[in-house]
Amino acid sequence: MPTISLEREERIIKMKEVEIKEILKKLKINPTTVIIARNNELITEDVKLNKDDVIKIIPVISGG
């Protein structure tokens, strides 16, 4: 199962879903408010993960 690191909450969880869209939906995260990195490389919502993948969900930052 892919491992998901939620940067904001400082939580690491495992989920059976492999589609980013489904993962975000299950976590109730609006896709436009985050970026997703796998092995420190940005990936898009349509990517399907492998079972050993580790991804980070990072909130978009807009303050200045």
Added chain:
Amino acid sequence: MRYSRQIVFEKIGNDGQEKIKNATVTILGLGAIGSKSAELLTRAGIGSLTLIDRDIVEESNLQRQSLFTEEDINQPKAIVAKNHLEKINSNIKIKAFFKDINHKNIEEYIKPMIVLDCTDNMQTRFLLNEFCFKKNIPWIYAAIIESTGMLFSIIPGKTPCLTCIFNEINQPLDSCDVSGIINTIAPLASSIQTTEALKYIIHKTTTKELLYFDVWKNKIEKIKVHKQDSCPTCNSNFSYINGNKANEAVKLCGTNSYQIQGPKLKLKEVAGKLEKIDKVILNDYCLLFKELTIFNDGRVLIKAQNEKQAKSVYTKYIGY
């Protein structure tokens, strides 16, 4: 003598210092990031600076906006920043504009050689992204909240643009008033941003990755990003610079305030009407009344719980 230690640094040298002296930088936003970036570039000997900000100094700014002092409260950030910077280095040519940048005026104010994004909302950033792509102007996105920051150097046509990285945001992002901000993240973001600017000015190089950093956790991460074939901006399919995405009321980061752009106003006339209701403070730049800050170019900042309330207050006291 002033720059002797900088010149000795091998990445800069005499040639680099000469390039810095001949460079022009535009800084959009003089808040936490912008005020520090402006100071760093001034101390480094940048040739000229254009400072643009739409807001005035508030007491809560003093926690993290390093250029401002208690005496600057209620004064325009761009103007007071210029005054302070000129005392640091009188050789720098500085222009300051107390302006809100929008699709109608962006071409008048945003100029090469490089732009530092120090704004506080994604709407302005997407506008800046389209404009800089169209005009081939390099710019450096930087943003902070809590103890975290993001930064990316964009060279139009060569690197991914902002829209390659971020989807169009369709809900408000967390702001400093909800999540808070530690003041140490601001100089970290500014240091990285200013360094990127100097690298571009001297060597025409920048960091290729998106930087994500957290001052509380002592980490800086580099995230590889790629151009997206379907990116509307990279395909010159613009929607911000043509005004299609202009917002009526924009929420300001770190405050319970909204900005509404209306027709130009004669502040003395407005003051005359409002004085019948409650206390008015009128200076050369703005009018302060209850939860409103009113500017003669038609901008109104309103402290409000939501956009509807902001518009309601605007209609109640301005009348448009």
